[in-house]
Amino acid sequence: MKIGDLSSATGVDVGTIRFYERAGLLAEPARQANGYRAYGREHLEGLSFVRHCRALDIPLADIKKLLDFTTSPLEDCADINLLVDEQIERVRARLKSLKALEKQLTALRAQCAQGHRARECGILGELVSAAHGEACICHS
Known part of the structure; x- marks a missing residue:
């Protein structure tokens, strides 16, 4: 084929x-x-x-x-088991990371109630503040 x-x-x-x-x-x-x-x-x-x-x-x-x-x-399949065990650990680590991400997003979502204008949105405010904080270059 x-x-x-x-x-x-x-x-x-x-x-x-x-x-x-x-x-x-x-x-x-x-x-x-x-x-x-x-x-x-x-x-x-x-x-x-x-x-x-x-x-x-x-x-x-x-x-x-x-x-x-x-x-x-x-x-012997011991090395196969080891490979799968290592993959399980990677998946568990990713799940832990995803749970932390879920917690962050849930906290972010709690920053805004519906019915406001975009300029009053707590979510956008938090995201903009965080972006400014990361992009801030302080000069001494």
Whole structure:
């Protein structure tokens, strides 16, 4: 199949497929006589694997390691568990960060009641004040 067919079958953009090839996440396809890449079932399965890992937000370097394990089925899976444990910790850290962001936005939202004009909006006032505070360059 051609790259466009592979893209359609997996929902992965052609540019992303080429990027995955360059990154070593997808095997280099054979070339047809006309120079077109010829993708097979192994490319479809490999790309589906990568896509699923990306949906789990697994970093590309870790996906490469996981792919290496798929070609070494007799290896101990302790390192696979470690990769997933590290991903769980990254997700937990991101959740903590998102909770802090939610708290900040909730506090910001509490600065304004509906029914005011934009110039009286507490949210805009807070955002403008914060922007001025960050952009403030004090000269001594």
